[in-house]
Amino acid sequence: MAAHAPRPTGTPEDLGRTPGLRERKKQQTRYALVQAAHMLFLSQGFARTTVDEIASAVDVSQRTFFRYFANKDEVALAVMAEAEDYFIECLRHRPAEESPLEALRASIVKAWRDLGNAEASGPGSITSALELMRMIEDAPTLLAAHLRRVTEQERIVVQVLAEREGLDPREDLRPTVLAAVFGSVLRAAHLSWTADREPDGPEGMIALIERHFDQLGPALAGRWRT
Amino acid sequence: MAAHAPRPTGTPEDLGRTPGLRERKKQQTRYALVQAAHMLFLSQGFARTTVDEIASAVDVSQRTFFRYFANKDEVALAVMAEAEDYFIECLRHRPAEESPLEALRASIVKAWRDLGNAEASGPGSITSALELMRMIEDAPTLLAAHLRRVTEQERIVVQVLAEREGLDPREDLRPTVLAAVFGSVLRAAHLSWTADREPDGPEGMIALIERHFDQLGPALAGRWRT
């Protein structure tokens, strides 16, 4: 279970491996950059942290920073990106008997839960991912970048769903529509979470997600008033 | 009907009115900036157009540009912003008997149709709004900004839905969830439209939107395979 948890590229565990010194060093600096950026962001805010600060905190030139990350947003979203990749992994391994919607719902729940168990603190941990989410929500450009990432992820979900059900997404709109709906419900849950600072921790988030999914049917139903 | 169509702030028609010379001039420059920006963007692309170019095309200092628009994205999205506001207007005037989902669906269709009829060409016209959408899709930062705008719009939709049905969105998740779903389906339709350069013109877009909405039920249904 936790064995399936994502291995964030560049965590110390990867170092014992084969990939050669050069590769190891790269992952080290990448990891260090994410970590430094993360700490700076949380302590002084995203906007008030300059790329120069991050770079010099890791003792690296600004130019090098931009060789690892296309822009300042990217380093902030790196942690979440890994979680998203893991979610896709989960989705790919869902049993074929499940309905598409069930598979999606089960996948995020599993993803959050596994990440919650990995719980190795430091960047990459859930708690920091959750902190990140709060940060994203009140840094306009960051939010924008995040939303863009999410829509890219949605494309992948469309692909996976289409393969899973053996159909062509250009003929059948269901994968596209379902992926979109799924994404939007998730985002709504995330928003709720950051707004009312609800029961915290991964389990709190999972509960919120479930509650939102439960409202999918009722929300689409005909009249609301009793 | 077309009487309800939005009056883009700053169109020439507004000029004959009372508001005083100062105000008129402001709206003129604003309009001129949008127009110039729009033409430049479409001819050379968003990224390759500098704010200086836009400003000097209207014979105005760069600083002044930034007093009208908070950033380069905003001037590009100005046209769409007006369309979105008009959609909200439509939603507010929907009969109370309609189900929430019906009201939303009817509102975009009406909005697109009215805008299609207004058809005054130039920035603010549908055709240019449609061109804009293509542009947005392949300018990363623009897309990001647009998505952020959309989510803000969603908040308003939540509010309107909640008022309409007389409930508190913090207790009842249905408005939030429905607004999210609605937004995502719309966005999926937009994406389809830019991807396959489908039947063009507003009517083509409306048809696409309808097709996507029709798949909402099927997409959420249990198993897909027949």
Place this chain on the structure above:
DNA sequence: GCAGATTATGTCAGCTGCTGACATTCGGCA
């Protein structure tokens, strides 16, 4: 272990988006 090919990094110079501060000009109004 040693050349030579690769590849990461540093340095520098420069553009562009965006902002604050202050001066100037222009429209509104008595």
Place this chain on the structure above:
DNA sequence: TGCCGAATGTCAGCAGCTGACATAATCTGC
């Protein structure tokens, strides 16, 4: 006409980001 406030221009400057080139580190085959 003359004063007040709003809109604009000018200037200086920061921060994000990029291309070009030089340097230093790793990797490869011998």
